Amino acid sequence: MGNWDFDWERFSILRHKNSTEEEWKDLPSSALYWMLENSKQVFSISTLEGKIVFISQNVNKVYGYSKEEMLGKNRYEFIHEDDLHYFDTKVPPRENERIKLTYRMRHKEGHYIWTETYTSKLKENGIEYYVMVTSDITSKKDVENLLAQSEKLSVVGQLSAGIAHEIRNPLTSLKGFLNIMAASPNKIHPQYYQIMKEELEKIESITSELLYISKPQVDYRTEEKIGAILQDVCTLMQSQARLNNVTISLQESGYGNILLYCDKSQMKQVFINLIKNAIEIMEQGGTVYVKLKADTKKVMIDVIDEGPGVPIALIDKIKEPFFTTKENGTGLGLMVTNQLLEKHNGTLSVLQNEEGQGATFRVTLPII
CATH class of the missing domain: 3.30.450.20 (PAS domain)
Structure with a gap:
């Protein structure tokens, strides 16, 4: 030929x-x-x-x-x-x-x-x-990246209050131990150092994760374990959850070691957006469940809330740009989430919970 x-x-x-x-x-x-x-x-x-x-x-x-x-x-x-x-x-x-x-x-x-x-x-x-x-489609991609970065920085700003609270607790502990050590310099117990080290590691973990997701997108793809990605996101979102009287329950069900070929930062942004929405929709508190299941070709990650659910008339609209039901929402979160998933050959679907309470946002991604 x-x-x-x-x-x-x-x-x-x-x-x-x-x-x-x-x-x-x-x-x-x-x-x-x-x-x-x-x-x-x-x-x-x-x-x-x-x-x-x-x-x-x-x-x-x-x-x-x-x-x-x-x-x-x-x-x-x-x-x-x-x-x-x-x-x-x-x-x-x-x-x-x-x-x-x-x-x-x-x-x-x-x-x-x-x-x-x-x-x-x-x-x-x-x-x-x-x-x-x-x-x-380079120009189109540039605009999408600008919108994604704008939404990412907006999310980081909204999480800052909870993160500041999360950092303040270990700082208070560190200050207390330093006062004890200053008052009794000859009676410093070895376990003080271990506790102080653990508190500093908490601060380092939270700030490192926040800095990581704040970086501009470069679309750098590697093989990543879905469980590790979700664990990092749930750790970052714990402070926001506590401020809203919400518990996050991650249930890997043995699928945490499944490998994705993805940009880790973009995948984290997907689940930060979904878990953040789930937390905010439950005004009276409750539990956000993050559940994994898979077959031979794909993994499904369900983010399940206990809120009022999504009206059927709005299910097809919530992924549209600038559509929001929140008073201070940008209307970009789910649009960006959907775009990031499409770039990874994935999908986002919205399901009403069988019990009639809350909604399930299902992410489906191909596995290696």
């Missing part, structure tokens, strides 16, 4: 479902070329192994490379190394299955741009290949 010329006998991908092959053949070739070369989208065809056998001339407008520089190369040479695993697991295994991919491609100048690709596996004259239609 060599470099393909622009042959409508073989270039069946561009046929519209409601058009016949003969109708396409009757169009002037100059019009067809114009459509391809002036589109904002890049059209390409590759072998199943990734070798690029056709790419539209307008590729230089998106990637900076000429058509000749990309023909014959393997597409994996241009995909960001952190997105290779995602790309491999998402390309459609079955014929005519249409999949949307979001990943980074290297520009000729050396930087990476965010792209959105619709791809399908087709078969022509006994030969299987992937066809792709790709758009540059």
Whole structure:
């Protein structure tokens, strides 16, 4: 399978479902070329192994490379190394299955741009290949990242009162021990040092976690245990929960060691947003349950509250931008949560609790 010329006998991908092959053949070739070369989208065809056998001339407008520089190369040479695993697991295994991919491609100048690709596996004259239609969505991603960072900083600000309270308690203990040691310098018990060390470690743990989630997003993905992520988030949210007379119950049920391929900071933001919402909705206090269950392909994390529940009429609206039922809400929390999950090939669904009290926010993520 060599470099393909622009042959409508073989270039069946561009046929519209409601058009016949003969109708396409009757169009002037100059019009067809114009459509391809002036589109904002890049059209390409590759072998199943990734070798690029056709790419539209307008590729230089998106990637900076000429058509000749990309023909014959393997597409994996241009995909960001952190997105290779995602790309491999998402390309459609079955014929005519249409999949949307979001990943980074290297520009000729050396930087990476965010792209959105619709791809399908087709078969022509006994030969299987992937066809792709790709758009540059870097500007869209920049806006999404700004909104996510804004919401993240808003959450950090809202958590600050509870965190300050959480830090004040060990500081009070430390001050007390220092006063004892100053009053009786010759009668310092060894256990004082151990208690003081533990109190300092509490402060370090809380402040480190707060600083970690405050950092700008870089989309750095690694293999992470879902249980460790949830434990860190629940530890951070304990102070907020106590201020609202709420208990957080994490129930891993043996699934805590399941591995995700994810950006840890973004995953933590997802569960911080969900647990924070659950705490705030329970005005009379109660318990937030965080439960895990899984099958061979995915893990499901349920954040369950004991609040009034979500009205059926609002279930489809709560993930929309700037929609909020809170007096001082931004309306960005669940929108950002949903976007972060989509970036990780995950989903967010809202369920009414069977008992008729409260709601369940279910996160579903693919496992390694």
